[in-house]
Amino acid sequence: MKHLLTIAGSDSSGGAGIQADLKTFAAHGVFGMSVITAVTAQNTCGVTAVQDIEPDIITAQIDAVFSDIRVDGVKIGMVSRTESIHAIAEALKKWKPPVIVVDPVMISKSGYPLLQRSACDALIKELLPLATLLTPNLPEAEAICGFTIKIEQDMERAAAHIISLGAKAVLVKGGHLEGSRADDYLYDGKEGTWLPGTRIQTQHTHGTGCTLSSALASNLAKGMHLTEAVKAAKDYVTTAIRHGIALGKGHGPTHHFVELWNKAGIRV
Numbered sequence: 001m002k003h004l005l006t007i008a009g010s011d012s013s014g015g016a017g018i019q020a021d022l023k024t025f026a027a028h029g030v031f032g033m034s035v036i037t038a039v040t041a042q043n044t045c046g047v048t049a050v051q052d053i054e055p056d057i058i059t060a061q062i063d064a065v066f067s068d069i070r071v072d073g074v075k076i077g078m079v080s081r082t083e084s085i086h087a088i089a090e091a092l093k094k095w096k097p098p099v100i101v102v103d104p105v106m107i108s109k110s111g112y113p114l115l116q117r118s119a120c121d122a123l124i125k126e127l128l129p130l131a132t133l134l135t136p137n138l139p140e141a142e143a144i145c146g147f148t149i150k151i152e153q154d155m156e157r158a159a160a161h162i163i164s165l166g167a168k169a170v171l172v173k174g175g176h177l178e179g180s181r182a183d184d185y186l187y188d189g190k191e192g193t194w195l196p197g198t199r200i201q202t203q204h205t206h207g208t209g210c211t212l213s214s215a216l217a218s219n220l221a222k223g224m225h226l227t228e229a230v231k232a233a234k235d236y237v238t239t240a241i242r243h244g245i246a247l248g249k250g251h252g253p254t255h256h257f258v259e260l261w262n263k264a265g266i267r268v
Ligand SMILES: Nc1ncnc2c1ncn2[C@@H]1O[C@H](COP(=O)(O)OP(=O)(O)O)[C@@H](O)[C@H]1O
Pocket: 136, 137, 138, 173, 174, 175, 176, 182, 183, 184, 197, 198, 199, 200, 201, 202, 205, 207, 208, 209, 210, 212, 234, 237, 238, 241
């Protein structure tokens, strides 16, 4: 069995962050472990408070896991402070996991900042170069690249720019595109691949980015080729969105109960 570690924030409502990551790991048949970087008070309507975990406790959690257990892949999600980013980068340079998927979480769908403005540079300089695969959404890719991204050619240009900053591969996610498409663009510095997606008309999209990046980390850790790993993860998140749960009064979470999908004859 593969062992996957998520380094991310906790979402009290269970739809995004560490909780979404662990559900996604379980659905992929891998053993999930967690390093918590921040505790958020959040529900389907939004985020109301954030408490960051001290960098030395982040380092201690990472060291506790790696010093005892083989880690086949790491997914990094919300890390809001420069000091925390620095602690994670140093620890991962020491432990060298074979797969690192970085989801550069910046703002929640409800508009709450999950990355301090001053920490964006540290994310670009310290975490991005460690990424086997970086998975920015459009606003995140815009913040990293410094130009506006509206159409397919902009996504391709952003991907090339992000590779030039040091990521081994990048998946620019099209969930924020206007119109009926939710196409993502994968680029590894040599080959570009479009992953087509039809936008599902639903408000229950809380945790889509977390779900996708955890599915990607699982697939890559299992040894899947990059393109196949991305196609399988895209299928997984699309099904999880299609069966999104109408929980709470706002944006409900993606659905990870693969057994229920199987019973309903849904294939991933
Ligand atoms: N309404 C939707 N219908 C189908 N796919 C979607 C929808 N919203 C997002 N996606 C897909 O979900 C994944 C996560 O993308 P996105 O929502 O842009 O990330 P984030 O949660 O980081 O903002 C991508 O593969 C994207 O194309």
